Amino acid sequence: MLDALVTFGTTPIPFPFDKEDVIWIVVLCFIISFILGIALGANDVANSFGTSVGAKVLTLYQACFVAALFETLGALLLGYKVSDTIRKGLFDPSLYQGFEELLMIGNLCALAGSCIWLFIATGFRIPVSATHSIVGASLGFHLVAFGGEGVNWRVVVLIILSWFCSPAVSGTISAVIFTILNYTVLKAKNQLRNGLLSLPFWYFIVFFVNLFSIFYGSSEHLPPSYENMQKQNGVVISHPDNADGTTKTQGFKLVKKGTAEWDAVKDTPDVRAICAPMQVMSACFAAFTHGGNDVSNCIGPLISLWLIVTTGEVSQEQLTPFWLLFYGAAGISVGLFLLGRRVIQTVGEDLTPMTPSNGFAIELGSATTVLIASNLGIPISTTHCQVGSVCATGFVRTRRAVDWRLFSGIFSAWVITLPITMLLSGALFGFLQHTVPNMLVYPVYPTDILETMF
Template sequence: MTEKQGDPRHLETLDRDLARFSNLESATSLVARPTVGLGISFIFVVLAGLAAMLLFDQSNNLLIVVVAACLGAYMALNIGANDVANNMGPAVGANALSMGGAIAIAVVFESAGALIAGGDVVSTIAKGIIAPESMGTASVFIWAMMAALLSAALWVNLATWLGAPVSTTHSVVGGVMGAGIAAAGFAAVNWPTMGTIAASWVISPMLGGAIAALFLALIKSRIIYREDKIAAARVWVPILVGIMAGAFASYLALKGLKKIIKIDLPTALLIGAVIGGLIWVAMIPVIRKQSEGLENRNKSLKTLFSIPLVVSAALLSFAHGANDVANAVGPLAAIVHASQSGDFLEAASIPIWVMVIGAFGISFGLFLFGPKLIRMVGGQITKLNPMRAYCVALSAAITVIVASWLGLPVSSTHIAVGAVFGVGFFREWDAERRIKKARLAMPERASYAPEERRRRKLVRRSHFMTIIAAWIITVPAAAILSGTIFFLINSTMG
């Protein structure tokens, strides 16, 4: 070894050079990931088109169905990237699940929900937004559905890129409405239905937030603020898990199993009450055993909520796959049905190959692009722990049941994100209340300066405003985009 090579300064230089190579490798890996994701997505879209080419049993309109299948696959990818974050975000944010574990559970349960219980029958015009007879001809209807599908997918894609969780249901509604107006004028739109949907924009997130805040208040008052937290937890955690089991049993009976069996609301509530009671009784010895040896502090309580939270995330994913897969493949199924029979006035059942495109597309979209929105919902709006995340998951199930009772078409995105905001704003209010109480007990304590009070806010206002703005403009943005696309398609094909 030469003197220069043995010089410590030379070794330091070598270490720096190796570190640079290591950083370069990391940077290259980071740059490559989006490219890989886009490449896999493109391959999936092409395979969806090939599947349509092989499985569509007519030569007439084959090209149209192939293009529609590609658009349906693109929409499913975007639903996976944006919508599934609402189910998995709280569990990941609370550290009850790793990102990899969340994605694995969501892929399995979203696909199972879509294939087992998803898409029994899809109306030719989504949710009665426009009058079918106003379309005039099957070809006009097909172009309208194509425009609705593409516009909804583009809007959800943009929202995901901006980091805003939006409603894919409302994106499809906006797309169908815009294409309907472009094809047949404003009179074609069912405005009372649109009014009900608009009301749900306000009601569902506020209801979700209120229910989540109420359960967090219950947990704080009955467990966290008690002298003996573990003893309180032994009483209340089985009750809370029983309530969650009952709510999810009713939710799945009502919304997730429509294809297998039709269940009305009273029957679903009865099923939920029975299952909730059984789970409550079964959890009493389980929680007693889990809580043995735990220290009397808040950190110990988190372990008691982790498993229920993981189960709730899986059940939410199953129900989401069963219901929201229709957003991706509903217009596609309508196009396939109209292309086969020329009939666009009757309801269209979804072929199994169309369901597979939807199920796999949602899974691929989540796996490739979902982590961004999962982190947003799980940790960037407000800090979540297992107890707060439990309140969010439970609120999502209960709000859907209440909305079904009221007859409101709600968005799972609005409910879940509204519940996260509800938890965060309740924590702010509760912290402020406790500070005021402490000041009354100790008047000599100085109050916080305005800057310090703003810094202590527990909900990030920038995310709040971005998400609310995205929610407000989703339907009009998708409608304008869809109307424009319809005019372009119609003028080109006409």
């Protein structure tokens, strides 16, 4: 009789746990999720407008306002599509059937581990992948709970490959775009005339790439990590360094910001007038798609936990609540205003001299790379694409005015993001297993429990 009543909906399905016992987890997750949004806004969102600030096309505060607007719009209009990957694309959530509280604790640890790492990276002005952070943190607690069972290792392998592939691809595309712009406009005798003639072509490319990525591929890509450009350390090139104009062979040298060679990289007023609007437009599109795809990095685990609390199930089949998307977007916007200037300076000013012409090539090249990866189903990081494009265009333009030492430090941070966040999340999860009342003390598999019961 009870089964019949439940089937016809006259009696609610009993929850597998007491909500009062987990309310503290819910409260903490909401707090940490907002803080993680702040960290994400401070670190990851800064990439979208870092080049615009570095090229002096927008002021810092103008960039923050525009970025916050387009990030929020992207999160509200597109964010629900990508949250599924973070919630259930890394491992099989059905393993936690009957262990719902365990998954809730895991989501709390994932948010906390990712949050800690993003704040550390932001403190050192290092742009890292927010997606890789939450992916590593989510894997960390799951590996402690169930080992490698149910893990989607294909996603993990693609993330590792993206460290090397996405920066190289993005850098190559941006370098090609800048080379075309360089020979058709920058080196032309009449820059204004050539620039105006080429404007319809470039505007078509910008609108095509960005609108196509928004309406077609945005739901499929999992911007995780990126990094590494071409293997250029140790490459021998020639420079006309001697006073007599002859060349001498040498390896790369870290021409730093503030040197004469660095400060000599400038656009003419005509080139700035042509490229500046295109750069701002590309940055707006980048912020919109970033908000749609990366808001899930700060609220994905929170959505998972909220659905467990409200439905009592771990299936994660329900749609993402709209108000949670706004909650994540609010945290991102706050972080951008409070701390975004730190990473904006690294991406937009410290890696290479930034002007509207190479800034436009960077934005368009990275957006194109994300579009390609989206439609191939390959998870890459918008952060990695941006930095790869910055270094590539800087190398093509000046050969030397790129801070490769800074780049190597950024790349090292990208590589350790996944293991660090896995360790942070796993350690927190292990600690809570031993301290929270009624929690499982050791990693337990459902099959082991069934064997002991029967």
